[in-house]
Amino acid sequence: MMKAPAVSIIIPLYNEAESFAILVESLNAAIAGLKESCEIILVDDGSTDGTAALVKQLGLADNRYHCVLLSRNFGHQLAITAGLQYARGTVGVMIMDGDMQDPPAMIQDFLRVYYEGYDVVYTIRKNRKESFGWRIAYKLYYRLFRTIANVHTPLDSGDFGFISRRVVDILNKMPEEQRYLRGMRSWVGFSQKGIVYERGKRDYGRSKYSFWRLLKLAYMGIFNFSEFPIKFITALGLTATTGGVIYFVLTLIRKFFFGDVPSGFTALIGAIVIFSGVQLISIGILGEYIVRIFYQVKQRPLFLVKERISEGETQGDI
Numbered sequence: 001m002m003k004a005p006a007v008s009i010i011i012p013l014y015n016e017a018e019s020f021a022i023l024v025e026s027l028n029a030a031i032a033g034l035k036e037s038c039e040i041i042l043v044d045d046g047s048t049d050g051t052a053a054l055v056k057q058l059g060l061a062d063n064r065y066h067c068v069l070l071s072r073n074f075g076h077q078l079a080i081t082a083g084l085q086y087a088r089g090t091v092g093v094m095i096m097d098g099d100m101q102d103p104p105a106m107i108q109d110f111l112r113v114y115y116e117g118y119d120v121v122y123t124i125r126k127n128r129k130e131s132f133g134w135r136i137a138y139k140l141y142y143r144l145f146r147t148i149a150n151v152h153t154p155l156d157s158g159d160f161g162f163i164s165r166r167v168v169d170i171l172n173k174m175p176e177e178q179r180y181l182r183g184m185r186s187w188v189g190f191s192q193k194g195i196v197y198e199r200g201k202r203d204y205g206r207s208k209y210s211f212w213r214l215l216k217l218a219y220m221g222i223f224n225f226s227e228f229p230i231k232f233i234t235a236l237g238l239t240a241t242t243g244g245v246i247y248f249v250l251t252l253i254r255k256f257f258f259g260d261v262p263s264g265f266t267a268l269i270g271a272i273v274i275f276s277g278v279q280l281i282s283i284g285i286l287g288e289y290i291v292r293i294f295y296q297v298k299q300r301p302l303f304l305v306k307e308r309i310s311e312g313e314t315q316g317d318i
Contacts, residue, residue, distance in 0.1 A: 003037075004088040005037040005038055007034070007036050007039075007091050007111070008039050008041055008066075008087035008088060008093045008094070009031075009038060009039070009040045009093070010043065010083030010093055010095045011023070011043065011097070012043045012080050013045060013047060014044075014046065014047050014051070014073065014076070014079070015049040015051055016047070016051050017051045018049075019100050024058060026104045030104035030105045030107050031104075034108070036091060036111065038064065039064060039066050039088060041065075042055045042065060043070065043079045043080070045073050045074060045075070045078075046074070055069065056069070056309060066308075067310075069305065069308070071306040077181055078302055082302075086310075087168060089165065089168075092163055093168050095159050095160060095161060095163070097160065102160045109121075110161070110195075111162070113162075114162060119163065119167050119188075120161065120162070120185055121192075121193055121194075122154055122161040122182075122185070122194050122195070123158065123160045123161050123195050123197050124157055124194045125157070126196055126197070126199075153182070153186045154194050157182060157194060175296075176224070177292075177302065178224055178295065183224060224292075229288065229289075230289070232285065236278055243274070
């Protein structure tokens with residue numbers, strides 16, 4: 001068994017065959033000038049375009065690459081989680097995407113800040129290359145999340161960053177099934193510092209995060225790290241009840257002092273619609289918490305590994 005490397009670089013991959021060669025070239029150039037020893041953990045998240053074959057071929061040819069092939073597509077956050085479980089870096093771990101929007105060369109900046117005494121080095125994106133509508137949506141979400149979350153979270157910060165060995169060990173002990181890693185990273189605490197960088201545009205393939213996947217990720221952040229939805233139910237119920245009482249009092253005043261009582265079913269239908277809406281919203285919010293409990297208590301594995309290649313040899317499955 002080779003000596004454990006100082007730094008692990010985790011890269012989740014899903015259908016990235018088109019940009020794979022350029023990614024590897026960039027990674028090799030980034031680690032060439034480092035004094036620290038490195039391993040690169042490529043996690044194939046059930047790709048269907050030949051990425052898995054490229055990953056295996058590279059892992060067998062270059063023992064700096066540790067390859068983890070998942071049995072199916074488990075999603076971006078769990079693919080990173082798989083990488084964290086196998087990361088051996090004694091100094092820490094860098095997490096980046098494989099679409100070439102995160103520059104591997106920033107490992108130098110991460111390590112510089114780490115040696116200044118920081119356990120978490122996160123990145124702050126500026127001048128995003130998405131469409132105007134997406135940029136507005138991202139900005140609104142991050143600011144909403146920071147307002148309602150029960151942990152301090154940096155604005156415009158994704159998963160791209162560096163975490164120390166002790167933070168990796170803590171994250172590996174956190175058992176939640178619905179994982180929102182940037183929130184978990186903030187929850188851990190310790191000394192944290194952000195680096196502003198300009199995220200590149202995607203030149204190869206297309207984003208794997210559809211609108212619904214992004215919405216699911218946003219839900220995980222809000223429901224995993226905020227009590228706001230539950231408190232919102234209480235506020236909504238009190239508001240609806242107060243409105244109903246006020247309307248009832250006004251109706252009595254009109255009846256006894258003015259002899260005018262609203263006729264027909266309009267008022268009744270309006271009240272039913274309002275209170276039914278409040279009840280359905282409340283049930284939906286409670287359901288979001290209940291479904292998380294439902295999946296958590298099953299205690300299924302977070303991911304399944306089909307094959308693993310380490311130090312140029314196939315290790316089999318778990």
